[in-house]
Amino acid sequence: MGVIYVAGERPGAGSTAVAASLALAIRDAGFRVAAAKPLTLVGDDPDGEFLSNLPLGSESAGATAPPGSTQMVENGTITVDQLDQADRRVQRLARGYENVVVDGLPLVDTEGGAIGIASASLTSRLQAKVIGVTPYARSLGSAELAVWKDAFGDALAGVVINRAPLHADHDVHERLALEFDAASVPLLGVLAEERFMLAPTVRQVVDLLEGTVYAGASQDQLLIENFLIGGLVTEWGGNYFGRLPNQGVIVRGGRIDIQMAALNFPLNCLVLTGCESPPQYVYQRAEGQDVPLVVVASDTHETTTALEEIADRVNVRHLEKVTRLAGGLESALDWEAFRAAAGLG
Numbered sequence: 001m002g003v004i005y006v007a008g009e010r011p012g013a014g015s016t017a018v019a020a021s022l023a024l025a026i027r028d029a030g031f032r033v034a035a036a037k038p039l040t041l042v043g044d045d046p047d048g049e050f051l052s053n054l055p056l057g058s059e060s061a062g063a064t065a066p067p068g069s070t071q072m073v074e075n076g077t078i079t080v081d082q083l084d085q086a087d088r089r090v091q092r093l094a095r096g097y098e099n100v101v102v103d104g105l106p107l108v109d110t111e112g113g114a115i116g117i118a119s120a121s122l123t124s125r126l127q128a129k130v131i132g133v134t135p136y137a138r139s140l141g142s143a144e145l146a147v148w149k150d151a152f153g154d155a156l157a158g159v160v161i162n163r164a165p166l167h168a169d170h171d172v173h174e175r176l177a178l179e180f181d182a183a184s185v186p187l188l189g190v191l192a193e194e195r196f197m198l199a200p201t202v203r204q205v206v207d208l209l210e211g212t213v214y215a216g217a218s219q220d221q222l223l224i225e226n227f228l229i230g231g232l233v234t235e236w237g238g239n240y241f242g243r244l245p246n247q248g249v250i251v252r253g254g255r256i257d258i259q260m261a262a263l264n265f266p267l268n269c270l271v272l273t274g275c276e277s278p279p280q281y282v283y284q285r286a287e288g289q290d291v292p293l294v295v296v297a298s299d300t301h302e303t304t305t306a307l308e309e310i311a312d313r314v315n316v317r318h319l320e321k322v323t324r325l326a327g328g329l330e331s332a333l334d335w336e337a338f339r340a341a342a343g344l345g
Contacts, residue, residue, distance in 0.1 A: 002098070002099045002100075002129065003090060003094075003099070003100050003102060003126045003127060003128035003129070004022065004099060004100070004101045004102065004128065004129055004131060004157075005102045005104045005122070005123045005126065005128035005129065005130045005131070005155075006018050006019040006022065006101065006102065006103055006104055006130075006131045006133060007104040007105065007106060007107060007119055007130055007131070007132055007133065007152075008106040008107070008132075008133045008134075009106060009107050009108070009132065009133065009134040009135065010106045010107065010108045010109070011041065011106055011109065013106060013133050013134060013135050013162060014133050014135065014162040014163065014191075014316075015103055015104065015106065015133050016037070016047045016050070016051070016103050016316055016317070017162075017197065017316040017321070017322060017325060018131065018133050018160060018162065018191070018325075019035060019037075019051065019101050019102070019103040020035065020050070020051060020054060020103075020316070020322040020325075020326075021322045021323075021325035021326035021329055022101050022131070022326070022329065023035040023051070023054055023056055023101040024054065024056070024322060024323060024326035025326040025327075025329045025330065026099055026101065027056050027057065028326065029339075031098045031099055032057055032096065032097045032098045032099070033056055033057070033097055033098065033099045033100070033101060034056060034057075034093040034094075034097045034099075034100050034101070035051040035052070035054055035056060035100070035101045035102075035103070036048065036051055036052060036089060036090065036093055036100065036101075036102055036103070037051050037070055037102070037103040037104075038070060038071065038085070038086035038089045038090065038102065038122075039070065039071050039072075039073050039078065039082060039086055039104070039105055039122065040070050040071070040072055040073065040105075041072070041073055041105065041106070041109055042072065043072050045070055045072075046317060047103060047317065048070035048103075050317040051101075051103055054319070054322075055319070057097075071085060071086065073105060073118065077118055078118045078121055078122060083121065083122060083125050086122060086125070086126070087125050087126060090102060090126055102126065102128065104119055104122065104123070104130075105118060105119040105122065106119070107119065107132075107147060107148070107151060117151070119151065119152075120151050120152055120153075120155075123152060123155050124155070128155065129155060129156075129157040130148075130152045130155050130156045130157060131157055131158065131159075131160060131188065131338075132148045132152075132156065132158070132159035132160065132185075133159070133160050133162050134159055134160075134161060134162065135161075135162050135163050136161050136162065136163055136164040136165070136168055136172070136190075136193075138168075138171065140161075140176060140179065141179045142179045142180075142182035142183040143183075145159065145179060145180060145183035145185045146183040146184075146185070148183075148185050149183060149184060149185055156185065156186075157186065157188070157338070158185065158186030158187065158188035158337070158338070159180070159185055159186070159187060159188060160188050160189050160190070160191060160333065161176070161187070161189070161190045161191065162191045163191065163192075163193040164190050164191065164192055164193060165192075165193045166192065166193070172190050186337070187334075188333050188334055188337065188338050189329075189332045189333030189334055189338070190332060191325070191328075191332050192332070194324075194325075195225060196223070196225055196246075196321065196324060197316060197321055197325070198311065198314055199223040199224055199225040199246060199314070199321075200223070200224055200310045200313060200314045201220065201221050201222065201223055201224070201318065202216075202219060202220045202221070202222050202224065202248075202268065202269045202292045202294075203220040203221065204310065204313045204314065205224060205248065205269065205271070205294070205307070205310065206220065206292075206294055207313070208306060208307070208309065208310055208313060209271070209294070209296045209298070209303060209306055209307075210296070210297075211271065211294040211295060211296040212294065212295045212296075213292060213293070213294055214277070214278050214283055214286070214287075214293045214294070214295060215278075215283060215286040215287040215290070215291065215292065215293040216269075216286060216287070216289075216290050216291045216292035216293055217292070218290070219268070219290060219291070219292050220292060221318070222246070222268040222269065222292065223246050223268065223318065223320060223321070224246060224247070224248040224268050224269055225244070225245060225246035225247070226244040226245070226246060226247045226248070227247070227248050227249075227250060227304075227307065228240070228241065228244070228247055228248070228249045228250070228262075229249075229250050229251075229300065229304065230249050230250065230251035230252075230255065230258040230259070230261075230262055231252075231258075231300075237261035237262070237264060237265070238264075238265065241261065241262045241264070241265040241267075242265040242266075246268050247266070247267060247268060248267070248268055248269035248270070248271060249262040249267055249269070249270050249271070250271045250273060250300060250303055250304065251270065251271070251272055251273070251300075252272075252273055252274055252299070252300050253272045253273055253274050253275025253278075253279075253295070254274075254275070256279045256281065256282060259272065259278075259279070259282045260281065260282060260285065263282070263285045263286060263289065263291065267289075267291050268291075268292070269291070269292045269294060270282075270286060270291055270292070270293050270294070271294045271295075271296060271303065272293070272294070272295045272296070273296055273298060273299050273300045273302075273303045274296075274297070274298065274299045274300070275295055275297075276295065276297070277295060278293055278295055
């Protein structure tokens with residue numbers, strides 16, 4: 001049994017996304033794998049439940065490790081009891097599995113306080129290989145990368161650069177590759193910044209806008225990657241509404257013509273603004289297609305302005321997101337080096 005411990009450089013670096021997608025990729029490579037988050041820095045952390053419920057095999061990881069067993073670490077110090085509980089939890093998961101992916105503690109907390117020693121004590125107890133996750137930054141250099149080696153020593157399998165924008169490709173491969181070498185830290189790969197990972201669900205949009213759902217309520221976990229405003233469209237509707245994936249359309253409540261035109265094409269959500277209820281024809285079409293139909297009191301301008309705050313509600317805890325990320329890991333990472341370093345088998 002091998003334990004792979006995924007640690008973010010700081011909270012929000014992407015350790016949960018990488019841990020979840022790694023677990024799915026390991027499953028797809030033919031290994032039996034479980035995933036868990038035994039320790040957290042926050043009191044109510046839904047990441048543990050999300051990882052426990054990933055579809056990783058015929059047996060649910062959550063069946064042997066209930067989500068509630070995630071323990072909160074205070075002041076950057078892991079108690080002996082917490083170490084014991086985390087160790088027991090991972091050992092329970094290891095029964096019948098070849099690998100366990102652990103979403104671990106970050107190197108620093110939200111205030112910038114170092115907790116690498118606490119994290120290292122857990123990896124030592126678990127005899128885990130560590131995969132570090134650090135967001136891309138122009139300022140990233142050997143001094144910052146050396147901290148990983150200082151914290152985890154020989155247990156460090158390598159570091160993954162996360163959320164690298166397209167324009168950073170030259171910097172990553174020409175400058176950062178040398179910085180990794182100077183710090184004696186293996187660069188396992190680069191995960192590109194992807195718009196899809198920032199997509200909100202229909203439910204998150206509804207909650208933000210305080211809308212009322214009239215149809216398609218069962219589809220509230222669909223992702224909205226693109227928002228379109230149905231206004232004065234001067235071309236055929238298919239050229240406008242039929243060109244983008246995972247789209248949500250925002251239309252003034254009185255424009256039945258535009259609403260019906262939009263429903264001729266795949267939609268993940270239709271938002272009607274400035275009205276109390278949808279037109280009957282639109283409601284029937286949306287209900288028949290099981291398209292989420294949302295009505296909001298605010299006008300179109302107010303609605304689009306409110307959606308600027310949606311990023312605060314978005315998270316990675318969506319199976320479609322981590323599944324897509326998992327599908328690209330083999331090409332994004334040095335997969336053979338990763339398998340060797342992580343002891344997959």
